[in-house]
Amino acid sequence: MSVKLIEVRDLSVNYQGFKAISQVSFDVEEGDYIGIVGPNGSGKTTLIKAILGLVPFEGSIKFDGLSLREFTLKHHIGYLPQRLSFIDSKFPALAKEIIVSGVYCCKIFPKRISRQDYKLAEEIIDILGIKSISDTPIGILSGGQQQRVLLARALVHRPEILILDEPTVALDPKIREVFYSTINKINKERSVTVILVSHDIASIGNYASKLLYLDRKLIFYGTFEEFCKSTEMGDYFGYSQHFICHRHQ
């Protein structure tokens, strides 16, 4: 039986009077791989930030039946933010230091990093194939390499839920497919629930168990097959629906 992990009800986010998203409701079940898609400015990142408690919102978000305020075990969540344009080329930390910082969430004051933590980091570095860059300053890595380092940071503490915001923007098509299949493997083999924001419906459709189409409000929530068969989506997209689904096949 599937277990409800996240419950979102009537979620609205306002930015100084501007409604970024309005009345969004959906459930995420354990082991789901949700692809959040939609046009630019549709509120995808805002939705993710609301789920993570990074922006104020109206409505309710529950993790394991607990409200965001009550849900204090943040170490259940791994988060890969949108392309980090803020990574300064002069930022002095090594990739390894950034990866290990993923375990801070599981530590109590005064935080100390143990050998076990470094072992976990080494393990994830091997899985993602980034050993050769782990001793390089993060600022001088390419966008794709930085993205993989940040994915390693999100995974190092073995989260139950992995939330990724446009993780493939900086990647070339070949690496993008490797990235998607790595996330897919993590979802299947480690039973990690994945919520991934993307603007590329066709690619994410190959992997996600459900698609959530957002355009400031919830337009569609279901499987990719349902998306392709939906006449409502056909009306919404016109010919584009066939194009997306054809690319998928």
Add this chain to the structure above:
Amino acid sequence: MIEIFQQILEGLSYVFIQRAIVAGCFIALGCASLGVFLVLRRFSLIGDGLAHVSFATVAIALLLNAHPMIISLILVGLVSLLILKLNEKAKVYGDTAIGLISSVGIAIGVIITSSFGGFNIDLFSYLFGNILLLSRLEVILTIFISLLVILIVVLFYHDLFAITFDEDYARVSGIKVGMVNKILILLTSLIVVLGIKIVGTMLVSSMIILPAISALQIMPSFRGTILIAGFLGVISVVIGILLSYILNLPSGATIVLINFFIFIILFLFGKLNIIKSKSL
């Protein structure tokens, strides 16, 4: 050469030089422990802003006939929290909040000095500092507070690192970002107040910024950068004090110029290093 060596030894035999070196080294370590975080968070000018505020607080203390350092520790600490609040709540940009408070600080200082004369000479010594005139109590206070700052930075190192790199991720990780920001800014106000006696209100921010940006030219690792910044700060203080003694120059300004000289050398070194790194 031997003559210079003899002058150094002679200088080191004086108690006021020994005090200056000890206090200066501790404050350099305190500044370095905060500097890297402040520079990377684009908050480095807070040292400058708080130093300008300390000009007013020193004037207030002299007016009230109280100890300038103690009065400044309290008032500058409160103002540092006000800057943070302006930034967070009033949606005033960080640099604007610093500029606002800084100019108000200078204005208050100028009004007090022009309205209630009689302590202009004392105030002048705080404007440009005089590390060679530190009292025993001031040395002890400097060592104690510098150690306190370093200890708190060590205890909160991982939180500060996480917030400096990615504030949103730090929040998601459950780090109390607001509290850690308050701690960082309060520690900065402590170090600024200590620094005004050494290099003066006009130059104290350079003790925070210069060793940090010099160390950033090398960037071995995050922890390594902080340690190098501390080392460079200490070297600048020792060379600066001894050079100012030998050449009869103002100590604070000499320390700052040594810091700048080190930055130029490492900047050139860093340029070469970056060319190497880009070929990765």
